[in-house]
Amino acid sequence: MTAPIDIHKYPEEFLQILVGLLRAPPGRIGFDETVFWGKDGRKHLLVAWKGNSEAEVVLNQLIFISDALHGRGTTVWAASMYVPSPESCQPTLPREIVVKDSWIDPLQKFTEGGILAKLNEAGVEGVPRLIHEQQVQGPHPSIPNFNVNQSTHIIRTLLSQVNTHNYHIRVLSRLLTEPLGQEIMNFSSLAKLLVVFIDYVLSEF
Numbered sequence: 001m002t003a004p005i006d007i008h009k010y011p012e013e014f015l016q017i018l019v020g021l022l023r024a025p026p027g028r029i030g031f032d033e034t035v036f037w038g039k040d041g042r043k044h045l046l047v048a049w050k051g052n053s054e055a056e057v058v059l060n061q062l063i064f065i066s067d068a069l070h071g072r073g074t075t076v077w078a079a080s081m082y083v084p085s086p087e088s089c090q091p092t093l094p095r096e097i098v099v100k101d102s103w104i105d106p107l108q109k110f111t112e113g114g115i116l117a118k119l120n121e122a123g124v125e126g127v128p129r130l131i132h133e134q135q136v137q138g139p140h141p142s143i144p145n146f147n148v149n150q151s152t153h154i155i156r157t158l159l160s161q162v163n164t165h166n167y168h169i170r171v172l173s174r175l176l177t178e179p180l181g182q183e184i185m186n187f188s189s190l191a192k193l194l195v196v197f198i199d200y201v202l203s204e205f
Contacts, residue, residue, distance in 0.1 A: 005017075032045075032101075032136060032172065034046045034047075034136060034137075035059075038058070040058075042058055042059065042060070043058075043059040043077075044056055044057065044058055044059065045057050045059060045079075045099070047081075047132060047134065047174065047176065048134050048137070049132070055081060055082065055132075056081075056082055057079045057080070057081045057082075057097070057099060057176075058079060058080045058081075058082075058094070059077040059078075059079050059099065060077070060078050060079055060080060061077065061078040062075070062076075062077055063076040063077060063078055063098070064076040072102040072103050072104065072170075073101075073102060073103050074100065074101070074102040075100070075101045075102070076098060076099070076100045076101075077098070077099045077100075078096070078097075078098060078180055079096075079097050079098070079099045079180075080094040080095070080096060080097070081094060081095045081097045081131070081176065082094050095131075095178060096178065096179070096180040097131060097176055097177065097178045097180055098128065098175075098176070098177050098178065098180055099174065099175070099176055100174070100175040100177070101136070101172065101173070101174050101175075102172075102173055103170040103171065103172055103173070104170060104171060104173045105169065105170060106135070106169060106170075106171045107169065111133065111173065112133075112173075112175060113130055113133030113173070113175050114133075116128060116129075116130040116175075116177065117130050117133075128177035128178065128179070129177060129178050129179070130175070130176075130177055131176040131177060131178060132174075132175075132176040133173070133174070133175050133176075134173070134174050135171050135172065135173055135174075136171075136172040136173070136174050
């Protein structure tokens, strides 16, 4: 939230803000530039992989997007991942995965990815397998050619007039997991839906 401005009293400042927003690079106004449209007409994203390599992910379907004004801004996609081979640096066959982006508290003891990693190491069944976890980086708003974690802390430091009470630091986190399954409410026929209802009723007795 920025300081309020009377657009009738300060029309020139209001015009400067509009022009600045229209001409600003997408990353400067909060867009994640690691997500982009590919030549195949589908959305892609780049993931910082092991070492200095990058893995390209094709976003096939939007599974969930948060519509809450105040929340974690969670977005979940069904995707295909082409992981570079360590030997040849060439992409392997695609893996069907789930990509989850959300704004998290970086100071919390355990992140979702950290918890999944511990459950995977313990061999717990029925939980997704963690492929990769990272904090998404983007261009620094004032330092050219310098990438930093996408954090609300940077934005707040640039807005010196904003009251910082009840302010929570958040960073953009990206999780890659597998396997990719169908949504629980996705039924191919009415008969399958009825079978689910019957199983539920029988389980209550």
